[in-house]
Amino acid sequence: MKLLERILKYQIVTSLCVLTLGAVLFYFSVDYLIDREVNKELMRSKAKVSWQLRHINELPVYILQLGDSLQLDQVRYPGQMALVERKLFNEFENEYQPYRQLIFYERVEGAWYRVTISKLLAQRQQLLEAVVMTVTFIVALLLISLLLLNSWLSRRLWRPFYKTLRALDSYQVEKHEVLTFPKQHTVEFEQLNQSVTHFTDRLAATYQNLKEFTENASHEIQTPLAVILSKIEGLFQDESLKESQLVALSEISEAANRLAKLNQALLLLTKIENRQFLAGTEPISLVPIINRKLRDLEDLIEQRGITVKTAIEPTGPVMHPALAEVLVNNLLTNAIRYNVNGGTIDIALNAGKLVVRNTGAPIHIDPELMFERFRKEGTHSASLGLGLALAKTICQVNGQTLTYETDGPWHILTVTW
Amino acid sequence: MKLLLIEDEKALATSIQNYFQRENFICEWAADYRTAVEKINIYRYDCVLVDLMLPDGDGLDAVRELKRNFPETGIIIISAKNSLDDRITGLNLGSDDYLTKPFHLSELNARVQAVIRRRSFQGSQQIRFGKIQIDPQEHLVLVDQQEIVLTRKEYDLLVYLIANKNRVLTKESIAEHLWGDDADLMDNFDFIYTHIKNLRKKLMDKGCPDYLKSIYGVGYKFSEQ
Numbered sequence: 069m070k071l072l073e074r075i076l077k078y079q080i081v082t083s084l085c086v087l088t089l090g091a092v093l094f095y096f097s098v099d100y101l102i103d104r105e106v107n108k109e110l111m112r113s114k115a116k117v118s119w120q121l122r123h124i125n126e127l128p129v130y131i132l133q134l135g136d137s138l139q140l141d142q143v144r145y146p147g148q149m150a151l152v153e154r155k156l157f158n159e160f161e162n163e164y165q166p167y168r169q170l171i172f173y174e175r176v177e178g179a180w181y182r183v184t185i186s187k188l189l190a191q192r193q194q195l196l197e198a199v200v201m202t203v204t205f206i207v208a209l210l211l212i213s214l215l216l217l218n219s220w221l222s223r224r225l226w227r228p229f230y231k232t233l234r235a236l237d238s239y240q241v242e243k244h245e246v247l248t249f250p251k252q253h254t255v256e257f258e259q260l261n262q263s264v265t266h267f268t269d270r271l272a273a274t275y276q277n278l279k280e281f282t283e284n285a286s287h288e289i290q291t292p293l294a295v296i297l298s299k300i301e302g303l304f305q306d307e308s309l310k311e312s313q314l315v316a317l318s319e320i321s322e323a324a325n326r327l328a329k330l331n332q333a334l335l336l337l338t339k340i341e342n343r344q345f346l347a348g349t350e351p352i353s354l355v356p357i358i359n360r361k362l363r364d365l366e367d368l369i370e371q372r373g374i375t376v377k378t379a380i381e382p383t384g385p386v387m388h389p390a391l392a393e394v395l396v397n398n399l400l401t402n403a404i405r406y407n408v409n410g411g412t413i414d415i416a417l418n419a420g421k422l423v424v425r426n427t428g429a430p431i432h433i434d435p436e437l438m439f440e441r442f443r444k445e446g447t448h449s450a451s452l453g454l455g456l457a458l459a460k461t462i463c464q465v466n467g468q469t470l471t472y473e474t475d476g477p478w479h480i481l482t483v484t485w
Numbered sequence: 486m487k488l489l490l491i492e493d494e495k496a497l498a499t500s501i502q503n504y505f506q507r508e509n510f511i512c513e514w515a516a517d518y519r520t521a522v523e524k525i526n527i528y529r530y531d532c533v534l535v536d537l538m539l540p541d542g543d544g545l546d547a548v549r550e551l552k553r554n555f556p557e558t559g560i561i562i563i564s565a566k567n568s569l570d571d572r573i574t575g576l577n578l579g580s581d582d583y584l585t586k587p588f589h590l591s592e593l594n595a596r597v598q599a600v601i602r603r604r605s606f607q608g609s610q611q612i613r614f615g616k617i618q619i620d621p622q623e624h625l626v627l628v629d630q631q632e633i634v635l636t637r638k639e640y641d642l643l644v645y646l647i648a649n650k651n652r653v654l655t656k657e658s659i660a661e662h663l664w665g666d667d668a669d670l671m672d673n674f675d676f677i678y679t680h681i682k683n684l685r686k687k688l689m690d691k692g693c694p695d696y697l698k699s700i701y702g703v704g705y706k707f708s709e710q
Contacts, residue, residue: 294587
């Protein structure tokens with residue numbers, strides 16, 4: 069629930085409570101006032117009636133208010149004065165209406181009379197209606213104005229907040245960006261934006277340092293590795309070495325070679341992540357790259373009895389040519405390495421899509437996990453475990469998506485752009 | 486043949502020098518940019534090996550200097566930087582090849598020989614070894630004047646073996662020479678053995694002695710003895 073909606077919720081509940089309470093109070097106080105007034109009038113009328121009855125010979129002055137009625141009944145004994153409310157049939161309106169009656173007894177020329185003054189209470193009904201109507205109207209007005217204010221607020225005042233939120237949402241530390249915002253008049257938003265700017269600034273700097281360190285370290289490792297490998301190669305030429313020494317040396321050489329390859333792959337990965345390859349400006353056709361690569365790998369494919377089927381159109385994503393090369397290379401070598409002998413590779417290149425399918429042993433983990441660095445299924449000792457991580461990184465950096473699915477014996481890698 | 490090695494890492498430079506001395510090449514060494522420029526301007530070299538990152542300058546400047554004054558000298562850049570830009574700049578400046586550290590000395594040797602061969606006159610472009618004669622321009626291989634038909638990989642393998650004759654070649658260096666970065670696609674080196682076997686058979690069928698010696702656990706050696 070949005071903050072403004074939550075505020076609105078409380079506002080509405082409070083307003084409804086206050087208004088209901090106010091309406092009740094209002095009703096009772098007005099009712100009380102009217103009630104008192106009615107009684108007073110009835111008492112005044114009583115005084116007038118009493119006076120008139122005692123001076124029966126004189127002409128009656130005006131004694132009752134309009135709408136009131138007076139009834140005289142002769143009784144044998146006087147009773148208690150009483151104020152009662154009852155509904156009486158009104159012949160003019162042809163309906164029952166509420167009346168308040170003041171009943172008292174008066175002695176006129178030796179006989180007792182019961183005097184009943186009836187007063188119509190129609191105003192009270194009207195009052196109730198007026199109160200309910202007014203309150204409803206006020207409530208409606210209040211709610212509408214609250215809603216309007218709210219939407220205006222969320223459009224105007226909260227706009228910078230939502231802008232900041234959107235910017236944070238789409239923030240990617242890999243892009244090395246620092247989020248900056250225009251100056252805000254609202255203190256809280258300005259503080260928020262400044263914090264976000266400082267935060268992303270520090271984040272980008274730390275990330276950059278880390279990446280530079282990785283790259284420099286990889287670079288520095290290359291030279292000692294070159295020395296090690298060259299010394300080993302020199303030693304191989306020494307004819308006085310025993311066979312066992314040569315075998316040990318050969319194993320050292322293999323390990324050092326592997327280390328060099330690993331280092332190079334990591335270096336490339338870091339460079340791609342550091343965006344040292346400028347984004348391409350125009351689509352690069354993958355056809356020549358695929359064909360060249362298949363030719364290079366021809367004898368490997370042949371040796372393992374793999375059938376390659378291609379359905380390719382001259383198309384491709386916008387990408388740095390070197391990265392396109394690395395991408396295709398990794399997808400194809402992956403399809404060969406993890407294939408079964410006598411298996412199949414399907415390469416389909418259409419507008420916006422490159423699909424490389426190969427037969428292979430089933431994997432027992434979520435295929436998407438294969439994109440993690442150094443993730444290897446099975447024991448392919450020669451593999452560095454970086455191929456798919458590289459492919460994934462290239463796609464991420466260039467805005468393509470790479471997915472890995474399995475379907476029975478098929479392993480399907482799809483690049484879409 | 487006279488080479489100049491511009492490389493600031495002494496240990497690596499010594500290895501390279503030793504390797505080329507066995508090839509009967511004269512390999513001089515310059516450890517920094519200043520010495521390198523001095524040597525370039527005094528002596529004539531057949532091929533210069535340049536490291537790009539020097540303590541007192543950029544190896545690419547040495548390449549420019551060479552190209553301006555001695556365009557006929559072969560140039561191979563050896564660098565720890567595998568950056569595409571450097572590679573392109575280097576090749577655009579007129580260097581003949583670009584090799585990323587770390588590399589196999591046998592690979593460097595093969596490339597140096599290829600550069601020198603390309604830059605020398607027509608007659609000396611032929612590669613000869615024992616009964617084998619190769620015309621690199623035509624990709625033609627003759628044994629006792631009879632042509633042998635080799636696959637592309639077998640041809641590359643033969644040229645590589647001859648370039649590094651009388652030396653022990655590791656399986657990795659052969660695999661890397663033939664398949665480059667895809668060398669690690671081979672989970673074992675049986676695959677090289679297949680190519681070696683086929684090549685040896687084709688050579689021996691035409692009356693070639695068995696030049697190829699297998700060195701247990703290490704690799705192969707191509708020699709006349």
